[in-house]
Amino acid sequence: MKNYRKQADAQAGPGATGKTTVTLDMVAKLAGVSPSTVSRILNGTAVVSDAKRQAVLEATKTLGFVPNPLARGLAGGRTFSIGVVTQAIDSPFYGAALRGIEDELDPAGYSPLFMSAHWDPAAEARCLEVLHARRVDGIVVLMPRLSDAALTACAQALPVVVTGRNLQAEQLFSLNFDNFTGALRATEHLIDLGHTRIAFIAGDEEHPDASERMRGYRTALHAAKLAFDPALVVPGKYHEVSGLEAVNHLVAQGLQFTAIFAANDQMAAGAALGLFQHGLRVPDDVSLVGFDDLPTSVYATPPLSTIHQPAYDLGRLAAASILQLITGTAPTAELPAPELLVRGSSAQARA
Amino acid sequence: MKNYRKQADAQAGPGATGKTTVTLDMVAKLAGVSPSTVSRILNGTAVVSDAKRQAVLEATKTLGFVPNPLARGLAGGRTFSIGVVTQAIDSPFYGAALRGIEDELDPAGYSPLFMSAHWDPAAEARCLEVLHARRVDGIVVLMPRLSDAALTACAQALPVVVTGRNLQAEQLFSLNFDNFTGALRATEHLIDLGHTRIAFIAGDEEHPDASERMRGYRTALHAAKLAFDPALVVPGKYHEVSGLEAVNHLVAQGLQFTAIFAANDQMAAGAALGLFQHGLRVPDDVSLVGFDDLPTSVYATPPLSTIHQPAYDLGRLAAASILQLITGTAPTAELPAPELLVRGSSAQARA
DNA sequence: CTGAAAGCGCTTACAG
DNA sequence: CTGAAAGCGCTTACAG
Numbered sequence: 001m002k003n004y005r006k007q008a009d010a011q012a013g014p015g016a017t018g019k020t021t022v023t024l025d026m027v028a029k030l031a032g033v034s035p036s037t038v039s040r041i042l043n044g045t046a047v048v049s050d051a052k053r054q055a056v057l058e059a060t061k062t063l064g065f066v067p068n069p070l071a072r073g074l075a076g077g078r079t080f081s082i083g084v085v086t087q088a089i090d091s092p093f094y095g096a097a098l099r100g101i102e103d104e105l106d107p108a109g110y111s112p113l114f115m116s117a118h119w120d121p122a123a124e125a126r127c128l129e130v131l132h133a134r135r136v137d138g139i140v141v142l143m144p145r146l147s148d149a150a151l152t153a154c155a156q157a158l159p160v161v162v163t164g165r166n167l168q169a170e171q172l173f174s175l176n177f178d179n180f181t182g183a184l185r186a187t188e189h190l191i192d193l194g195h196t197r198i199a200f201i202a203g204d205e206e207h208p209d210a211s212e213r214m215r216g217y218r219t220a221l222h223a224a225k226l227a228f229d230p231a232l233v234v235p236g237k238y239h240e241v242s243g244l245e246a247v248n249h250l251v252a253q254g255l256q257f258t259a260i261f262a263a264n265d266q267m268a269a270g271a272a273l274g275l276f277q278h279g280l281r282v283p284d285d286v287s288l289v290g291f292d293d294l295p296t297s298v299y300a301t302p303p304l305s306t307i308h309q310p311a312y313d314l315g316r317l318a319a320a321s322i323l324q325l326i327t328g329t330a331p332t333a334e335l336p337a338p339e340l341l342v343r344g345s346s347a348q349a350r351a
Numbered sequence: 352m353k354n355y356r357k358q359a360d361a362q363a364g365p366g367a368t369g370k371t372t373v374t375l376d377m378v379a380k381l382a383g384v385s386p387s388t389v390s391r392i393l394n395g396t397a398v399v400s401d402a403k404r405q406a407v408l409e410a411t412k413t414l415g416f417v418p419n420p421l422a423r424g425l426a427g428g429r430t431f432s433i434g435v436v437t438q439a440i441d442s443p444f445y446g447a448a449l450r451g452i453e454d455e456l457d458p459a460g461y462s463p464l465f466m467s468a469h470w471d472p473a474a475e476a477r478c479l480e481v482l483h484a485r486r487v488d489g490i491v492v493l494m495p496r497l498s499d500a501a502l503t504a505c506a507q508a509l510p511v512v513v514t515g516r517n518l519q520a521e522q523l524f525s526l527n528f529d530n531f532t533g534a535l536r537a538t539e540h541l542i543d544l545g546h547t548r549i550a551f552i553a554g555d556e557e558h559p560d561a562s563e564r565m566r567g568y569r570t571a572l573h574a575a576k577l578a579f580d581p582a583l584v585v586p587g588k589y590h591e592v593s594g595l596e597a598v599n600h601l602v603a604q605g606l607q608f609t610a611i612f613a614a615n616d617q618m619a620a621g622a623a624l625g626l627f628q629h630g631l632r633v634p635d636d637v638s639l640v641g642f643d644d645l646p647t648s649v650y651a652t653p654p655l656s657t658i659h660q661p662a663y664d665l666g667r668l669a670a671a672s673i674l675q676l677i678t679g680t681a682p683t684a685e686l687p688a689p690e691l692l693v694r695g696s697s698a699q700a701r702a
Numbered sequence: 703c704t705g706a707a708a709g710c711g712c713t714t715a716c717a718g
Numbered sequence: 719c720t721g722a723a724a725g726c727g728c729t730t731a732c733a734g
Contacts, residue, residue, distance in 0.1 A: 023711055034721045039713055049719065066484045070430070071711035074421045074726045078713095089449045089465075092647070095441025102440060102467055111481070114440075114465050116453055130462070133417045240650050269650040276652045296443070299591050299620040301627045301652045374727055385705045390729055400703065422727035425710045429729095 022065045030059035042067065073135050082322055083131030083139040084112045087119050092266065092294050093311055094142055097163075100315020101140065108323055110137070119206070121145045128154050138322040143207070159325035161318050164209055173321045173331045175314065179209040182307040182338030183216025186261050186289045189305070189340055191224045194349035195259035195287060199232045201246040201271060203263035207238065213263045213291060231255055236267045243270025251278050258286060258349050265290035265297045265306055272300060272345075283347035293341055302344030310336055373416045381410040393418065424486050433673055434482030434490040435463045438470050443617065443645050444662055445493055448514075451666025452491065459674055461488070470557070472496045479505050489673040494558070510676035512669050515560060524672045524682045526665065530560040533658040533689030534567025537612050537640045540656070540691055542575045545700035546610035546638060550583045552597040552622060554614035558589065564614045564642060582606055587618045594621025602629050609637060609700050616641035616648045616657055623651060623696075634698035644692055653695030661687055 024042075028035040033052050040046040041056045048056075059065075073079035084101055086094050101112050113136055117124035124146050131139055138159040144151055148167055154160055155172035167174045190198050200217045203210030214233070221228050234249055236242035243262055247270075250257060260275075262268035268290030275286055282288050282302060290297060290306035297304040314335060321331035375393075379386040384403050391397040392407045410416075424430035435452055437445050452463050464487055468475035475497050482490055489510040495502055499518055505511055506523035518525045541549050551568045554561030565584075572579050585600055587593035594613055598621075601608060611626075613619035619641030626637055633639050633653060641648060641657035648655040665686060672682035 021711090024713095025711080035712080036714080036722080037720060040720085043713085045713085047719070052720085066480065068425070068711050069485050070421045070425045071726090072713075074419070074425055074710090074728085075712040076714080077726080079421070089453060090446025090646075092443065092446075095443075095446060098440045099467070112465075115462075116450070129417065134420050240647075269647065272652055273650050273654065282652075295441075296591075296620065296647050299595075299624050301623055301633075303624065372727090375729095376727080386727095387706080387729080388704060391704085394729085396729085398703070403704085419727050422710090423729075425712085425726090426728040427730080428710080 021068075022063045024065065024067065027056065027059045027063055027065045030063060031055040077135070078137055079135045080109055081111045081113050081134070081136045082319070083115065083127070083134070083136035084142070085115050085117050085124060085127045085131070085139065085144075086142045087117055087145075089114060089116045092296065093264075093292055093309075096295065096311035097142060097315035097318070100312040100317075101319040102315075104316045104319035104323075110323070112319075117145065119145055121147075121150075125150065132157060138326050140318045140322050142318070145206070159322055161322045161325065161331070163314060163318060164207070171325055173325060173333075175318055175321065175333060175335060177209070177309055177314070177335050178338055179212035180216045180219075182291060182309070183213035183261070183263070184220050185216075185338055185340045186291060186307050187217045187220030188224075189342065189346065190259045190261060190287060190289060191220060191226065193259070193287060193346060196226055196349070197229075197232065197257040198226075198259045198261055199234065199246075199250055199255070199257040201234050201236045201243055201260060201262040201267050203236060203267075204238045205235070210238075210263060217261060232257060236263060238264050238266060240266050240270035240273075243267030243272075244274040245270075247271045247274025247278070251280075259288070259346070260286060261289045261291075263291055265292040265294040265304060268297070268304055268306070268345075269300065272304075282345050287346040287349070289346050298343065300345070305343045305346040306341050308339040308341050372419075373414045375416065375418065378407065378410045378414055378416045381414060382406040428486070429488055430486045431460055432462045432464050432485070432487045433670070434466065434478070434485070434487040435493070436466050436468050436475060436478040436482070436490065436495075437493045438468055438496075440465060440467045443647065444615075444643055444660075447646065447662035448493060448666035448669070451663040451668075452670040453666075455667045455670035456674075461674070463670075468496065470496055472498075472501075476501065483508060489677050491669045491673050493669070496557070510673055512673045512676065512682070514665060514669060515558075522676060524676060524684075526669055526672065526684060526686060528560070528660055528665070528686050529689055530563035531567045531570075533642060533660070534564035534612070534614070535571050536567075536689055536691045537642060537658050538568045538571030539575075540693065540697065541610045541612060541638060541640060542571060542577065544610070544638060544697060547577055547700070548580075548583065548608040549577075549610045549612055550585065550597075550601055550606070550608040552585050552587045552594055552611060552613040552618050554587060554618075555589045556586070561589075561614060568612060583608060587614060589615050589617060591617050591621035591624075594618030594623075595625040596621075598622045598625025598629070602631075610639070610697070611637060612640045612642075614642055616643040616645040616655060619648070619655055619657070619696075620651065623655075633696050638697040638700070640697050649694065651696070656694045656697040657692050659690040659692050 024038050025035050028038045038056050041048050041053050115127040117127050140161040143164045144162050152169045155169050159171045161173045163175045165174045234246040262271050280286050290304050293306045293308040317333040321333050324331045375389050376386050379389045389407050392399050392404050466478040468478050491512040494515045495513050503520045506520050510522045512524045514526045516525045517527050585597040613622050631637050641655050644657045644659040668684040672684050675682045
């Protein structure tokens with residue numbers, strides 16, 4: 001048992017040894033104090049005489065004591081773990097957010113517990129239940145699919161942070177990105193380049209951000225006094241295939257357009273493939289702009305112009321906020337404003 | 352407490368209610384049996400009379416009892432959780448593997464506990480320690496960086512499954528992909544197309560698979576009686592930037608080449624950008640082949656020819672194997688053979 | 703087939 | 719500042 005540590009230590013540095021499970025009681029015995037004292041010292045829960053502190057610290061080290069999180073959680077009510085429900089563990093967009101959460105939680109001594117809800121409200125409810133049963137100290141839900149009411153109710157049981165929503169409640173904090181402005185900027189960019197026939201590949205209607213992005217698109221057109229042509233708006237599902245299909249549809253309909261604004265980079269990637277297949281060149285024949293700024297988008301050929309969404313920061317801020325909520329501090333985090341990244345996929349409209 | 356369930360249920364279907372934490376004892380009381388019996392019924396640990404079983408099941412339902420995993424783990428020694436150490440939670444390649452693990456574990460009643468080691472042996476050792484302290488029932492390590500000895504030692508404490516390694520030990524199972532053959536096929540493909548000056552962007556030397564892929568490249572050249580030119584081999588780090596830099600290097604050196612085989616798709620993506628920047632067209636001027644078949648590669652312009660690596664299956668098989676190890680069954684899973692995917696980025700060499 | 707009891711490894715009021 | 723004691727919510731020998 002724990003024998004592997006000897007090996008790991010050889011690579012990882014100094015550490016512990018021990019055949020069988022080392023318990024707090026053993027440490028107490030070795031240090032000549034009561035278990036309560038050991039607990040207090042290890043948790044910094046109370047002021048303890050320096051002599052005992054040293055003895056305990058030493059005993060802890062020589063025995064290689066590692067507290068059992070299960071016991072800690074059961075007895076103390078705190079598990080130092082944060083439930084994180086994401087929609088898909090392999091989402092190219094949320095990956096960075098998850099890393100941000102890890103990076104923020106780790107130094108604070110908390111561990112994330114990731115669960116995927118797959119955009120299914122029932123599954124999401126189950127995640128919440130499981131996480132709650134596991135006694136996590138707080139939950140962050142990335143782009144929830146559950147109703148505002150359900151989320152708010154959840155926050156009555158424990159601190160909750162959600163993204164992509166604007167909720168106000170005790171123990172509940174929302175972190176939202178300005179999708180409207182982002183879409184506005186993207187569309188304005190295309191308009192500035194002289195495009196007047198700009199197709200829009202919309203996002204999945206079930207996401208609140210999809211309608212915001214659509215609104216940004218329409219508002220930009222309106223502000224520029226450009227006609228809004230419903231035929232140029234193609235519904236999408238936020239994944240690559242729908243971007244591809246959208247272009248196929250546009251071309252099949254014989255619609256005129258010199259630019260495409262896709263509601264996210266994944267659809268833009270699909271659209272790029274569609275254009276390629278139809279022999280349409282980006283940006284020579286059609287300008288293309290996405291939304292999100294996925295890590296891969298800068299490596300597209302040509303690199304994709306897009307709206308940067310700070311996924312990593314989103315994760316860090318969400319994690320920092322849940323930690324504040326747990327501490328009893330009111331979070332004040334705010335996401336940076338949308339930023340347009342002009343790259344090679346968008347160019348001046350031809351005369 | 353748990354109040355949110357009422358809301359969730361409205362969307363998720365029927366379920367539980369309850370103000371305060373419902374314990375197994377409360378269920379026992381309501382059902383008129385002992386806690387032991389409740390435990391046995393819920394765990395299927397022993398045969399129980401039908402009458403009591405019904406009573407318990409009903410009480411469980413009316414109270415909305417959800418067992419506390421912490422208590423279960425502490426008392427029973429099993430947590431029904433599997434530690435999964437990945438190198439980066441946002442890796443485009445391992446994302447699919449993580450999903451495969453989720454999908455396999457979920458129906459079995461197990462939960463994954465994801466941790467990232469960031470390709471750092473010390474961090475990896477720490478992950479193992481934390482996971483062990485959390486009393487996971489088993490651990491799967493994706494592409495470990497720790498020594499074989501350390502991994503084997505870890506397996507003495509609990510079941511372990513590793514990928515990208517060929518270890519034999521009690522309670523330890525390895526799942527490895529045939530990188531050599533994959534690289535061989537990729538190179539052969541280019542040779543078959545008539546290319547004789549094939550550059551190779553190598554992978555990070557710290558990964559065992561990198562040398563295997565290199566070996567595949569060399570073996571293919573040798574078999575075709577093509578000269579191996581060291582100048583055509585550029586070291587890479589398995590990430591996009593190194594692919595970009597490799598191409599810059601190749602071009603700067605004025606080297607002649609009509610094809611590039613990148614040791615993974617991420618570097619191929621970087622290489623594609625590099626070629627684009629230098630005005631070299633794929634596949635007209637240079638054929639490009641990658642390795643991995645990332646989800647995004649099929650959306651590259653042109654779609655990337657590559658060797659398919661079954662990341663999702665890898666995850667499923669790894670999870671299935673750890674479950675078998677826990678059960679005491681010897682895993683026999685094997686990864687499918689490398690498969691060449693010919694897409695638009697590779698073409699006949701010009702005469 | 704089924705209870706009573708002990709115990710998993712901690713933490714936290716409660717008393718000094 | 720520090721112990722003894724009770725308890726967190728379950729499971730599992732141990733006895734019927």
